[in-house]
Amino acid sequence: MNKHVLFIQGGGGKEDYAADANLVASLQEALGETYLVHYPFLPNESGLDFGRKKQIGKHISLHKGEIILVGHSLGASMLLKYLSEIKTRKKIAGVFLISTPFWSGDEDWKQGFKLHKNFADKLPKHIPVFLYHSKDDKEVPFDHxxxxxxxxxxxxVRKITSGGHHLNNDLSMVARDTKSLSKS
Structure with a gap:
């Protein structure tokens, strides 16, 4: 029986989806046949959060049994927002967040992305979280x-020397960490 991975894209347009497809392919290849990586297109909808919380909830609910969550960039930050604001009964084996922006500031357009101050206290306690970020990311500052x-x-926390915002489209490190979940 396959283990299911839900990958949430960065950005919202078709270009962002296409760019992240390289990450998904890398992850699927590194994980092998035992895992099935699901990669739904999440279009920008109306609303401050582009409809992401609703979309993420819908795609999580489609899977029976345990699921592994992976997000890139905006998708990673929205996974945290979803998990810290919406209670889910779904068994989540792990959360893997790549090049995750930490939204701050008072600009109106950021309000739907920002986490509550106590977001970490609201996350399910039993779920392991992995953070990946490249020091040479030009889109999301490394200090995030x-x-x-x-x-x-x-x-x-995985601090990566180089690889940019897309980690050179190589998610073998994420795959190793994902596989480590079944060993613990």
Whole structure:
């Protein structure tokens, strides 16, 4: 029986979806046949959060049994928002967050993405969280990883020397960490 992975894209347009498809392919290849990576297109909808919480909830609910969650960039931050604001009965084996922006500021357009101050307290306690960020990411500053590490002290933090925003489209490290869940 396959283990199911739900990958949430960064951005919202078809270009972002196509760019992240390379990450999904890398992850699927590194995980092998035992895992099935699901990659739904999440279009921008109306609303401050582009409809992401609703879309994420819908796709999580489609899977029977345990699920592994992976998000890139905006998708990673929206996974955290969803998990900290919506109670789910779904068994989640792990959460893997890649190049995750930490939204701050008072601009109207950011309000739907920002996490509550106590977001970490609202996350399910039993779910392992992994954070990945490249020091040479030109889209999301590397110091955002440190902010998340402070809020999520039990998270496994992977500081990557180079690879940019898409980690050179190589998610073998994420795959190794994903496979480690079944060993613990």
């Amino acid at each position: 990883l440190e902010i998340y590490a402070q809020h999520l002290p039990k998270a496994t």
